[in-house]
């Protein structure tokens with residue numbers, strides 16, 4: 285065949301491949317994914333203008349109903365032996381401390397009651413061998429009472445500061461410093477009272493998921509847990525994307541792209557072995573790796589993480605991410621070190637307790653911190669007790 289003919293047929297084949305790649309990309313990214321994902325809150329295709337307000341209202345309404353149900357639940361529960369968790373054993377394997385303050389905004393949502401209702405269900409499902417001891421740490425030190433904590437007194441042990449400590453704590457510090465001091469108080473008091481082997485601290489709007497105790501138990505059976513200051517059990521869903529600058533996520537992203545592309549190309553080569561030349565496969569591998577990476581990111585990493593719930597062994601442990609402390613595991617006696625670090629810092633807006641802990645774990649030699657994914661709690665607090673709230677809270 286003359287040379288120009290060979291070149292022409294090569295060019296035709298190449299442009300044919302490029303066209304196929306283009307058509308596939310347009311169909312996937314402009315038709316299929318937008319159709320499937322436009323209602324998924326954490327997907328890039330989510331149409332905020334159409335769905336955000338109505339979804340936020342719906343979630344708010346559901347939260348209110350759950351709160352009223354929880355109130356009714358605790359008001360109607362009789363204090364039988366099985367519903368009482370207030371007798372705390374010494375040296376338990378795990379102590380869960382729930383930190384709570386009286387909320388002014390969103391008080392009808394009874395976050396604490398919701399969390400404790402879920403917790404009591406989880407504790408009951410553990411059977412006679414309790415999976416944890418639980419303390420409610422009521423840190424309200426103003427003139428008002430924490431009504432929800434009061435309701436729970438018949439069922440759980442509630443710890444508070446003494447009146448003298450309360451008076452001392454009332455001096456005019458900013459909210460973030462007060463929040464930190466409250467946290468330190470709960471950590472130390474819990475340790476002092478129960479001497480547990482490990483501690484989990486939950487904020488009062490952190491609703492534990494069904495897999496909570498199973499996964500915490502599994503984490504504690506791994507050696508890394510005892511070389512860490514804390515393990516974060518929650519990270520906000522909106523910050524779980526690959527396009528957030530966490531180095532290990534980039535590795536996961538490229539790895540998933542490569543695995544997807546290799547699997548696809550191997551199945552192609554199985555069904556049509558003649559079309560599988562080396563040059564084609566390298567270009568194809570590159571294209572499909574990028575194709576899968578883009579598809580996963582646009583769909584939303586959050587949804588992919590949910591697949592890991594299949595087994596506790598599949599939960600990913602990685603270096604800790606910065607934001608938020610609604611659910612924290614302090615293995616061994618690390619809660620005492622954390623309390624000491626927090627005590628030595630002064631918190632202000634922009635340098636709240638979550639940032640202080642993160643910085644400590646990064647800068648103090650020998651300290652490390654980890655995060656586990658997917659989340660072990662749902663954050664149900666639409667209203668913040670430390671920051672100003674918008675008139676209508678939104679999901680994003």
Ligand SMILES: CC(=O)N[C@H]1[C@@H](OP(=O)(O)OP(=O)(O)OC[C@H]2O[C@@H](n3ccc(=O)[nH]c3=O)[C@H](O)[C@@H]2O)O[C@H](CO)[C@H](O)[C@@H]1O
Nearest residue numbers: 383384385462463466487488608609610636638668669670
């Ligand atoms: C979901 C999320 O992103 N939550 C984070 C956000 O809290 P939020 O702004 O969401 O505030 P929040 O209402 O969830 O309060 C956090 C916790 O602090 C407790 N509390 C509040 C006031 C007080 O004077 N004393 C006290 O102990 C309260 O009971 C709750 O357990 O910012 C905090 C730092 O500022 C923490 O990093 C929270 O994890």
